[in-house]
Amino acid sequence: MSHFQVKAIQSLQAELSVPGDKSMSHRAAIIAGLADGDSLIRNFLPSEDCLNTLHAMAAAGVSYEVLEEMVGFGPIALRIHGRKGKLQAPQKPIDCGNSGTGMRLLAGLLAAQPFECELFGDESLSSRPMGRVINPLSQMGAKIDALGEKTGCAPLRIHGCSLQPISYTMPVASAQVKSAVLLAGLFCEGVTTVIQPAETRDHTERMLEAFGVQTQREGQAIRLTGGQTPQARDFRVPGDISSAAFWIVAASAMPGSRLLIRHVGLNPTRTAIVDVMRRMGAKITVVNASSQDGEPMGDLEICGAALSGTEIFPAEVPNLIDEIPVIAVAAALASGKTVIRNAKELRVKETDRITTVVNNLRSMGGEVEEFEDGMEITGGHALHGATLQSFGDHRIAMAFAIAGLFASGETIVENTACVNTSYPGFSRHLDAIMAEASDASAYELPTVSHTL
Numbered sequence: 001m002s003h004f005q006v007k008a009i010q011s012l013q014a015e016l017s018v019p020g021d022k023s024m025s026h027r028a029a030i031i032a033g034l035a036d037g038d039s040l041i042r043n044f045l046p047s048e049d050c051l052n053t054l055h056a057m058a059a060a061g062v063s064y065e066v067l068e069e070m071v072g073f074g075p076i077a078l079r080i081h082g083r084k085g086k087l088q089a090p091q092k093p094i095d096c097g098n099s100g101t102g103m104r105l106l107a108g109l110l111a112a113q114p115f116e117c118e119l120f121g122d123e124s125l126s127s128r129p130m131g132r133v134i135n136p137l138s139q140m141g142a143k144i145d146a147l148g149e150k151t152g153c154a155p156l157r158i159h160g161c162s163l164q165p166i167s168y169t170m171p172v173a174s175a176q177v178k179s180a181v182l183l184a185g186l187f188c189e190g191v192t193t194v195i196q197p198a199e200t201r202d203h204t205e206r207m208l209e210a211f212g213v214q215t216q217r218e219g220q221a222i223r224l225t226g227g228q229t230p231q232a233r234d235f236r237v238p239g240d241i242s243s244a245a246f247w248i249v250a251a252s253a254m255p256g257s258r259l260l261i262r263h264v265g266l267n268p269t270r271t272a273i274v275d276v277m278r279r280m281g282a283k284i285t286v287v288n289a290s291s292q293d294g295e296p297m298g299d300l301e302i303c304g305a306a307l308s309g310t311e312i313f314p315a316e317v318p319n320l321i322d323e324i325p326v327i328a329v330a331a332a333l334a335s336g337k338t339v340i341r342n343a344k345e346l347r348v349k350e351t352d353r354i355t356t357v358v359n360n361l362r363s364m365g366g367e368v369e370e371f372e373d374g375m376e377i378t379g380g381h382a383l384h385g386a387t388l389q390s391f392g393d394h395r396i397a398m399a400f401a402i403a404g405l406f407a408s409g410e411t412i413v414e415n416t417a418c419v420n421t422s423y424p425g426f427s428r429h430l431d432a433i434m435a436e437a438s439d440a441s442a443y444e445l446p447t448v449s450h451t452l
């Protein structure tokens, strides 16, 4: 079984690019697959999650050609032949693997098609709540059976039919739920409205707009008139800020470090990690800011500094939900207390990320108190190496590899194949950074991002 073997480094001097954004790659596979015409998607994330969504669209009749691959992983440039909104019935159940995003977005899309199909996933995904998409889609007239052992969980049998538009106020701030309802709304006659309790990532709205589908935004309400067909276009996926977050924390917390991360997505619904790290004292500068295909992006320059604790604001939580495991690591390295509350959602991610983070931090000598909706970390205790579990959760595996860069002795993170669900090439970057730190002149960082 694969594992990370990590030793402390004294400083991080590197330039790197992280692979394409996971959220946008899922949406690119779906929206380009629905579009009228052919779309060239560049810097697609060839992670297991996004490949499962691409294969799901292929099972529904979408064909594509691979133009460039990340060796050993999958396509990073592909031409997708859109089906002008007309999908066909998959021949067998669709495997969504580990991906909540894939399953929830596809549930919205497939509920509105004139055929029956089934979505299933791995053990983790089969225990995550699907009622949050089944409820609004049922209000639209969808017929979805949750067949899992756990109530309201996958597999999902979807009896596609024609749907009615609704106005839906989401009880939880979830971009996945918002996107599922909007994708279903594309196939309804009339206006579908989703009202979010707090701002969530808006890649679906931006990408639909980029593909020529009009959406309206008014405060926290998003409206879309059904019957619009996305128009094919080329789309370049920026680097994933949630993957960059691991290196942002590593470099920020290590005085004397300098790191440049190129071509990172800087959508304001995703950049709270930068705000929080700056509040903790991190020196982060955005250089070469630009915007491409409706998404802001730029390079991040990070210089190491001594960090101090902070409080995460409730409104920030949906914006940095995926970064909380590595923020907790930053908090353990900072002086003073860091308070993370209003984050109960963490309990229904790939693992219960409150418990898995708390347990692993304690195993390394961190001081942390667990709450139902978060944790309080008292930083400044020296971390020591330990043998840790990833619990099959990619973000836990990577967050604790970063912790190992600061710990005395050796840190082993077990069961790390899961990182391929979001960051293919992470272990190459980790090895390169450790090698660079031990002999800076001998090693050139590999890049896993390609420019066409």
Ligand code: S3P
Pocket (backbone or CB within 6 Å): 022, 023, 024, 101, 173, 174, 175, 176, 177, 179, 200, 201, 321, 322, 345
């Ligand atoms: C995602 C939304 C977030 C995030 C997930 C990706 C998306 O989930 O945790 O990794 O692509 O829409 P929720 O919106 O359900 O909180």
